Amino acid sequence: MEQQFWATTILDFLIALGVVLGGVVLGGIGAFITDDYPMWRMLRLAEQLKIWAMVAAIGGTFDTIKTFEVNILGGQLDQAFQQLIFIVSAFIGAHTGTILVRWLIQGEI
Template sequence: MEQEFWTTAVLDFLIALGVVLGGVILGGLGAFITDEYPMFKMMRLAEQLKIWAMVAAIGGTFDTIKNFEITILGGQLNLAFQQIVFIVSAFLGAHTGTVLVRWLIQGGF
């Protein structure tokens, strides 16, 4: 059970990271093709994709919120804590992707 918890937390982190990095790379390619300034577009995309990366990583906001409500009202605080860890893990993955993009294109501004 504990291994499944950590596996899910790591997967949430990496999925959110991948959504941000993949979206930024493909969005930058699209900006280049359409003759826009790719680095500026990539930074904007990284910021805009953060919330969507979190949603994709945790499997949809409504399911997570519903599970969170059920576990708190049911008195299962350890499961509520697990849901919080999954959300924080997804946030850290999305934020890490944004920081990596900023670091990679820092010379472009």
């Protein structure tokens, strides 16, 4: 069971990271094609994609929140804590992607 927990935690982190980085790269290519400023667009996209990366990583916010609620009300605090760790892991992955984009472009929003 513990191995499944860590696998899910790492997977959530990497999915969120991948959504941000992939979206930013493809958005930058789109900005270049449409004669927009790619670096500015990439910085903006990194911030805008953060929440969607978290949603994609945890598999939809409603299911996770419902599971969190059921576990708390059912007295299964360890399960609720695991769900919280999954959400935090997804947030850290998305934020890491944003930091990497800022570092690579060397810009600020």
